[in-house]
Every structure is written in C-alpha cells, then in structure tokens.
Amino acid sequence: MMSSTQIRMTNDFTQYVKILGRGKKGARSLTAEEAEHAMNLMLSGQVAPEQSGAFWMLIRIREETVEETVGFTKAARDYLSKKEPLKAKVDLDWPAYAGKRNELPWFLLAAIALANTGVNIVMHGHTFDGENRIYVEYVIQQLGLAVCHSRTQLKQELIDRHFAYIPLADIDASLGSMMDLKYVLGLRSPVNTVVRMMNPFSAAHSVHGVFHRGYDQLHLSACEQLGDESVLVFRGGNGEAEVNPERDVALGKWQNNVASWSDWPKAEKEHKRLKDNLDLSRLTDHWCGNQLDQFGEQAVRQTIASVAGLLYGVTSHEDCLVLVDDIWSKRDRAYFDHIL
Structure with missing residues (x-):
C-alpha cells in the first residue's frame, strides 16, 4: 500500500494522464509548460511505473507535438545541468x-x-x-x-x-x-x-x-x-x-x-x-x-x-x-x- 506522501506525489502527475486520455473529444496535447512539469516529475522519481507507461503510450498513439517536445527537452536539460560538469568543451x-x-x-x-x-x-x-x-x-x-x-x-x-x-x-x-x-x-x-x-x-x-x-x-x-x-x-x-x-x-x-x-x-x-x-x-x-x-x-x-x-x-x-x-x-x- 502506498503512503499518503506517495499518493500525493502520483496525484500530481494524474492530471497529465487525464488530459491525454479523456477520449476523442476531451483529450488534448500538453502545453510546453505542462510537458516540462510532467517530465520533471518523472525524472525526480515522483511517478508510478503504471502512470509513466500510460502517459508515454497515450502520446505515442498520436505522436508528440512540438510544444511537448520543447517541454520534455527543457526538463531533461535542466535536470542534466545539475549533474557533475564534464569540464571539457564538446563541439x-x-x-x-x-x-x-x-x-x-x-x-x-x-x-x-x-x-x-x-x-x-x-x-x-x-x-x-x-x-x-x-x-x-x-x-x-x-x-x-x-x-x-x-x-x-x-x-x-x-x-x-x-x-x-x-x-x-x-x-x-x-x-x-x-x-x-x-x-x-x-x-x-x-x-x-x-x-x-x-x-x-x-x-x-x-x-x-x-x-x-x-x-x-x-x-x-x-x-x-x-x-x-x-x-x-x-x-x-x-x-x-x-x-x-x-x-x-x-x-x-x-x-x-x-x-x-x-x-x-x-x-x-x-x-x-x-x-x-x-x-x-x-x-x-x-x-x-x-x-x-x-x-x-x-x-x-x-x-x-x-x-x-x-x-x-x-x-x-x-x-x-x-x-x-x-x-x-x-x-x-x-x-x-x-x-x-
């Protein structure tokens, strides 16, 4: 059984699964800001495996948009920038x-x-x-x-x-x-x-x-x-x-x-x-x-x-x-x- 903290963490992400999966008339793509937040939650370990699987496949069905790509990439770059620096120039x-x-x-x-x-x-x-x-x-x-x-x-x-x-x-x-x-x-x-x-x-x-x-x-x-x-x-x-x-x-x-x-x-x-x-x-x-x-x-x-x-x-x-x-x-x- 998940703790209350774990439930709250996964509930933060639930909104994005709902946005993507509300059916033909109710579903929509994510804004760049939403995509960035969703990716941040996944990279920080705040998302259950079932949620991330559903999330990616809902997008996979219709393919990612430019705005979603921008948001995901921003989050990944920001996340990686906090790691140990390479200290070498890459061309x-x-x-x-x-x-x-x-x-x-x-x-x-x-x-x-x-x-x-x-x-x-x-x-x-x-x-x-x-x-x-x-x-x-x-x-x-x-x-x-x-x-x-x-x-x-x-x-x-x-x-x-x-x-x-x-x-x-x-x-x-x-x-x-x-x-x-x-x-x-x-x-x-x-x-x-x-x-x-x-x-x-x-x-x-x-x-x-x-x-x-x-x-x-x-x-x-x-x-x-x-x-x-x-x-x-x-x-x-x-x-x-x-x-x-x-x-x-x-x-x-x-x-x-x-x-x-x-x-x-x-x-x-x-x-x-x-x-x-x-x-x-x-x-x-x-x-x-x-x-x-x-x-x-x-x-x-x-x-x-x-x-x-x-x-x-x-x-x-x-x-x-x-x-x-x-x-x-x-x-x-x-x-x-x-x-x-």
Missing part, C-alpha cells in the same frame, strides 16, 4: 539510438574522421537486447574503442582522441530506465525524441538522425523554440544520423537563428547496399584504405559532408564535398591497427 553532440538493420554504422567512421581533425565529438546511445539491429555501442566495443561509463573517462577520451562514446544509462539512469520501457510496452516512446534533442553536454553543434516522416520538421521547430545554437536534422539510414547514399535527402538546419532546408540528390544511382555482409572488417578495411567499400564510401562521404557543412557554415553540397576530401585525407589510418 558536436551525436545521438545514436536507432541501430542499423541492413547495413553497418558507417556514420561511426564519419564521426571519427571529423574527430581526427580536432573536432571534439560525444556520441551517446542505448542498446536494446534481442532486436535484429546493429547498435553502435556493440561496434565500438568490437573495434576496441572505449565505452565511457563516467564523465571523468569521457573527458579523458576527448583529450586523447577527440571522440568519446557514452551509454544513455551512464549519462543518467532514469533516462535509461525510461528508454527500457520499450521492453514492457513493446513500442518506442517519445523518450526517443528527447534523448536526441537533449544535448547532454551542451555541445556547440548537434546532429539528429530521425526515421519517421515529419520528425525532421518537428525537431527543427523544437530547436527554434528552445533557442538552440546549431542543429542539423535529417531522415537518415534506419533513423541514424547517416546519409543514405541511395536516396535523396533533405537536410534541415537551424543555425544563426535561421531555419533552412537543402535537398541533396542521391549519390548512388545503383543499389550497392550489402545487407547480407555485416562483417565489421568492411569498416576497418575501408578506413585503412585496404579495400574500397562501394556503399560505405558514399555513406561516409555524404555524412561527413552534411556535418561539416553544419560545423563550418557551408551550404553548397559541392563545397561540402570539397571539405570532405580534406577531412578524409587527414584521417589517422592507423586508428584501428590495434585490432588488425
């Missing part, structure tokens, strides 16, 4: 939560190539066991790179390599538990949007990969309301921030208080994806120059181009590709030698 925040289904995570090579030029990049993600996906954390482990479990370790990796990966649960256990509700509910929740938006270490730039149509516009609109500094968002390969070279891509950018969209044509006219060959040696061989991967070459090249355009304020696709050639030529080809 680029790179959420990686989707996993790849039918190709390798070529975006990892794109991130490391940028890091090799001195760009401080923090990548963060979450792994769901039992899903037919390749999560970047698994690949990072297999390639012998560090998985950071503390802010101290994260800072040191940035000093040593300019690239660091940290799991969501090590950023915050509560957010990790919210993501793991998928095991119980069977569906993704709007938490997937929050962790892409939250920029936990206050990087100057952020790149968001999304999967579902319309989420790119939602992210960009939320970034505008949040007053973010510099964000790139696009529908990437399997929902990761990776340009699929076999499809046209629309890049949304929020920078200098201006929203803009660029349409890049597909770089590969033929189908070169190797969904039946997910050997990680394809990544290392391509990186070292031992073997040119036809799909990987363009996936990496176009992804670097999109992010470099954000970092250096370049808008032309052609000019971004010029940047790529310089960035790729400066990569440390011996980066993965320890595993060969």
Whole structure:
C-alpha cells in the first residue's frame, strides 16, 4: 500500500494522464509548460511505473507535438545541468539510438574522421537486447574503442582522441530506465525524441538522425523554440544520423537563428547496399584504405559532408564535398591497427 506522501506525489502527475486520455473529444496535447512539469516529475522519481507507461503510450498513439517536445527537452536539460560538469568543451553532440538493420554504422567512421581533425565529438546511445539491429555501442566495443561509463573517462577520451562514446544509462539512469520501457510496452516512446534533442553536454553543434516522416520538421521547430545554437536534422539510414547514399535527402538546419532546408540528390544511382555482409572488417578495411567499400564510401562521404557543412557554415553540397576530401585525407589510418 502506498503512503499518503506517495499518493500525493502520483496525484500530481494524474492530471497529465487525464488530459491525454479523456477520449476523442476531451483529450488534448500538453502545453510546453505542462510537458516540462510532467517530465520533471518523472525524472525526480515522483511517478508510478503504471502512470509513466500510460502517459508515454497515450502520446505515442498520436505522436508528440512540438510544444511537448520543447517541454520534455527543457526538463531533461535542466535536470542534466545539475549533474557533475564534464569540464571539457564538446563541439558536436551525436545521438545514436536507432541501430542499423541492413547495413553497418558507417556514420561511426564519419564521426571519427571529423574527430581526427580536432573536432571534439560525444556520441551517446542505448542498446536494446534481442532486436535484429546493429547498435553502435556493440561496434565500438568490437573495434576496441572505449565505452565511457563516467564523465571523468569521457573527458579523458576527448583529450586523447577527440571522440568519446557514452551509454544513455551512464549519462543518467532514469533516462535509461525510461528508454527500457520499450521492453514492457513493446513500442518506442517519445523518450526517443528527447534523448536526441537533449544535448547532454551542451555541445556547440548537434546532429539528429530521425526515421519517421515529419520528425525532421518537428525537431527543427523544437530547436527554434528552445533557442538552440546549431542543429542539423535529417531522415537518415534506419533513423541514424547517416546519409543514405541511395536516396535523396533533405537536410534541415537551424543555425544563426535561421531555419533552412537543402535537398541533396542521391549519390548512388545503383543499389550497392550489402545487407547480407555485416562483417565489421568492411569498416576497418575501408578506413585503412585496404579495400574500397562501394556503399560505405558514399555513406561516409555524404555524412561527413552534411556535418561539416553544419560545423563550418557551408551550404553548397559541392563545397561540402570539397571539405570532405580534406577531412578524409587527414584521417589517422592507423586508428584501428590495434585490432588488425
């Protein structure tokens, strides 16, 4: 039986479940302020598991609004700002939560190539066991790179390599538990949007990969309301921030208080994806120059181009590709030698 204090705490949250679940005529979406308060209650442990599950699924049915996304993200950022500071400058925040289904995570090579030029990049993600996906954390482990479990370790990796990966649960256990509700509910929740938006270490730039149509516009609109500094968002390969070279891509950018969209044509006219060959040696061989991967070459090249355009304020696709050639030529080809 719950104590009177616990009942009062959960009753504070009940109002939001009621707002969302009153039926077709009575239900409405939350304001940004309501969403922020609701998220604060969840992050502070004042919500029963049944309540949070109902809350997220009621929103999941109709999908989150811009105002709700803004409120959730504000609460998450404020909550994370009270944690131990990283004490290191982060140039680029790179959420990686989707996993790849039918190709390798070529975006990892794109991130490391940028890091090799001195760009401080923090990548963060979450792994769901039992899903037919390749999560970047698994690949990072297999390639012998560090998985950071503390802010101290994260800072040191940035000093040593300019690239660091940290799991969501090590950023915050509560957010990790919210993501793991998928095991119980069977569906993704709007938490997937929050962790892409939250920029936990206050990087100057952020790149968001999304999967579902319309989420790119939602992210960009939320970034505008949040007053973010510099964000790139696009529908990437399997929902990761990776340009699929076999499809046209629309890049949304929020920078200098201006929203803009660029349409890049597909770089590969033929189908070169190797969904039946997910050997990680394809990544290392391509990186070292031992073997040119036809799909990987363009996936990496176009992804670097999109992010470099954000970092250096370049808008032309052609000019971004010029940047790529310089960035790729400066990569440390011996980066993965320890595993060969």
